[in-house]
Amino acid sequence: MKPARTRFAPSPTGYMHVGGVRTALFAWLLARQTGGQFILRLEDTDKAREVVGSGQHIIDSLHWLGLDWDEGVDIGGPYGPYLQSKRLPTYKAWAEKLVAAGRAYADPYTPEEVQAFREQAQAAKQPFLYRNHRPEHPPVWDGSRPLRFKSDPKAYTWHDAVMGELHAGPEAIDDFILMKSDGYPTYNFAHIVDDLLMHCTHIIRAQEFISSVPNYLNLYEALEIERPVLATLPHILGPDGKKKLSKRDGAKDLLDYAHEGFLPEAMINFLASMGWNDGTEQEIFSVAELLQTFSLERVQKAGARFDEQRLIWMNGYHIRELPLDELYTKVGSFWPPEAKNATDEYKKQVLALVQERLKYFAELPALTAFFFADLPLNPKLWQTNKQLKKVEQHELNALLEQAKITLAASDFSNEDLTKRLNNLLEQTSQKPGVLFSLIRIATTQAPASPGLADTLQVLGKDTALRRIDAMLAAL
């Protein structure tokens, strides 16, 4: 496959949400798997909506995911600048070319007049087409008025790398605005100029642009330029399956997932599996595997719902796959505050025990707090436990006393603990459900914990016996 030059071109109007970032992922995958380049361009032509800091936020999000770019706003490149607001003379020059060719004209109407046309059309239940009001003798364009494209409406059939053959009639084409009266180009104009000048081979974007493509096709013709490969991705829908995922409807900031302790490789796996698969039954993909097998042709045409449950499962899966040392490094500062003075070695032992039940790092404190500090006695645990609530208090007390003696004799190696615990089971002729639950609750005061012998071993003798005493006093 020929090297693809793809770009991700968001507008800095807010944080990155998971819907938008999939577009970046697919573009990045295509560039990387073909040995091409990936470009980050910022489309900051809407100064009214621009959110300060969101450009950096987008960069941070991509960094977190591990999507790197060869040219872009922050690092420059041979076809820069990559910030549209710094390219105004370029757009002006191309606009003037269109004016000179008689393919663009100044819009003589006031916004109110255009709005009146629009309402007229709406009242008549017709789509609004500006060109129905195209002025016969437009004023000279001096930049104070919007510049409109003088379209040449016709029917098009074109190929989309994802959607296949697409069609539209002349009614889909209109005299859209190229340059706004504030001197900035519209997206519709700027992206075409930039993609040409930056030699992009593929335009990968979301579905909402599909109805504008005939306009772009018409503009490519007017500009007499070759168009890149077009690839339209289906929407990612919100959990209700209705509308496309949007910030309004609670789409989370991508970095929120970072802060909750999701793994970038899990996020990438999840994002890729929404709307793409390789045709096999494989669910788990590493980035390297995605680079092997990804193709636009196998991207789904229908929208996909964002199912956070699936993301959580996938994240847990990737966590379990990690070697302990690597996981330990990644877990970083997610430990509970009580772990502040714990040694790396101790924390690693704890981590090894909870690795298989950790779905995302933010769960770590709840899962491990009792390893670092005595939790307050929680009578509910033994009062409501399915097995224990059937046993008399004094009997529990006696059992726990025996357990204490047994444990006091142990060297607290895993083998010895297991052996003595089993012996105790026989001596007391108790069900493990009763005896082990009791000891587990006594030594952890937690609703859940890893296996008993493992937990006791890591906790150590002193802590275990101290906690048993505390519970004994409360029984």
Add this chain to the structure above:
RNA sequence: GGCCCCAUCGUCUAAUGGUUAGGACACCGGGUUUUCAUCCCGGCAACCGGGGUUCGAAUCCCCGUGGGGUCACCA
């Protein structure tokens, strides 16, 4: 409303004219000497409807229906 796109279990999806329509998530059972989790086993659960074409249709065609997008000096 015009135009455009889409349509398989609740969800993500496989199937490219011939399968008991497969897998995964979630959920529900059971097992792995306690809990939670992992792992294993099992269960639940889908081709939007109607017409064609064909020996044969989830797959091709048409018509409905449903959902989505778009019709901005936003991208």
